[in-house]
Amino acid sequence: MKKAVWIVTFLAAAAFTAVKAESPATTVPGTEEYMASLDSMMNEWHKRPAAIEFVVDSINESAEKLIEELPDSVYIARLAAINSPFHFTFNSQVKSYIKLYTQRRRDQVEQMLGLSQYYFPIFEEALDAANMPMELKYLPVIESALNPRALSRAGASGIWQFMYYTGKRYGLEVDSYLDERRDPVKASRAAVSFLSDLYDIYGDWQLVIAAYNCGPGNVNKAIRRSGGKRDFWEIYYRLPRETRGYVPAFIAAAYTFSYAEEHGLRAQAVQLPVATDTVMITQPLHFKQVADMTKVPVEIIRELNPQYRLDVIPAKTKAYPLRLAFDHATLFASVEDTVYAHRREEFFPNNQLVVSPTAASAHPVVAPGGSGVVYYTVKSGDVVGLIAEWFDVRLSDLRYWNNINRNMIRVGQKLVIYVPKDKVGHYESIARKHGSRQASTSQTIASSAPAELAEDASYIYHTVRSGDSVWTIAQQYPGVSNEDILRLNNITDARRIKPGQKLKIKPRS
DSSP, X not given: OHHHHHHHHHHTTOOOOSOOSOOOTTSOTTHXXXXXXXXXXXXXXXXXXXXXXXXXXXXXXXXXXXXXXXXXXXXXXXXXXXXXXXXXXXXXXXXXXXXXXXXITHHHHHHHHHHHHHHHHHHHHHHHHTTOOGGGGGHHHHHHTTOTTOBOTXXXXXXXXXXXXXXXXXXXXXXXXXXXXXOHHHHHHHHHHXXXXXXXXXXXXXXXXXXXXXXXXXXXXXXXXXXXXXXXXXXXXXXXXXXXXXXXXXXHHHHHHHSTGGGTOOOOOOSOOSSEEEXXXXXXXXXXXXXXXXXXXXXXXXXXXXXXXXXXXXXXXXOEEEEEEHHHHHHHHHTHHHHHHXXXXXXXXXXXXXXXXXXXXXXXXXXXXXXXXXXXXXXXXOOHHHHHHHTTOOHHHHHHHHTOOXXXXXXXXXXXXXXXXXXXXXXXXXXXXXXXXXXXXXXXXXXXXXXXXXXXXXXXXXXXXXXXXXXXXXXXXTTOOHXXXXXXXXXXXXXXXXXXXXXXXXXXX
């Protein structure tokens, strides 16, 4: 019991989010927003060829009618046949997500089936080592669409969508060169530890999954408000709206991956090798050194090692892993000294890390083949992740093209963005639209920012720093949710906080 109480205090600020916006009242909570989230995550993914565009609906309504409608009894029997410690409930919410996966998002699901051949063994190894249910491997399907570079608007990063402070709490290193939240192996181990701690609290897997999405604080609040009930469906309407759809989406993902063949879903081939190995790097190393000596394209090295922000392995004081296809890892081991020596002074003069996120790169960015260029001037309120979404480019590419580190951009900064050559006009209009909208709303936001409350000695306060959000602030104070902060400070728009502002956090005990 003491351990559980300690864990509640320790974890209450953790919040993982897959979808944020509220859905229309006429739909099952979260389905429309989840579709938009899935589109966004899949559009970021490296596999997308330049000539292919993902559309809002991968099949239209008339095509959907051609797909056989199954009676509920079939879904119920199939879910019951899955050997699992989970109780796979079937109801209208679950059915809605099953139809989303098996009918409306078939193309994305087939891509994830292909990606799962690479990622699921990594998840399963971590789960098996901790004696955890294998079905938890489906969580990254709804968290990130199996995209290790996925970044939510709240700042959650990686295939398991760790927030910064939660990742650090579970041993994931994040600095200017490295973000282990994007390392599928280390992030999987951290996620398993977090899920294990949540199970120690709740002893119920549906509540664990809900808490993984919205944080233990919100689940505990829903339990209290329901009079102590500890069943997900009994506290359903007391949970945040996005979390109500999270457990049904998880059940639907488990169903879809278990019965993909029955629905005619086929895994699409991806460029990730199934058989890989790691070599430990003991000196600073640039991906181009590896690419030159092993003839492995830099793009493949990046995809296998997404945790390295700047194509640099910063192995100065300790060793870091480099993952390669099995035969390439063997080749690297045979020529390791030669790889370290290759172009050494060019990349690491005096063996120093000179690739700096705050200085222009010594090596010019090469425009992708068949691309045109669009320029966008950063306005007040702009966020790197949203800019990448506007122009349908990967966040990592936008950072690389503009030497952006840790999403830090400044007002007036001109960003270069490479887009398909035949769509330059389209994206230039997007640049004008967002530029003019930001300019026209900046004064409104400034004038309508919430007034600060006079300090009350009976409350704990937090002074907002540059880069803070209501989510990240809440995570620093156990037992406090972002909703609590908004309510105590009479804030209706979480975006309207500013550096130097003092926020009321909670009563002093």
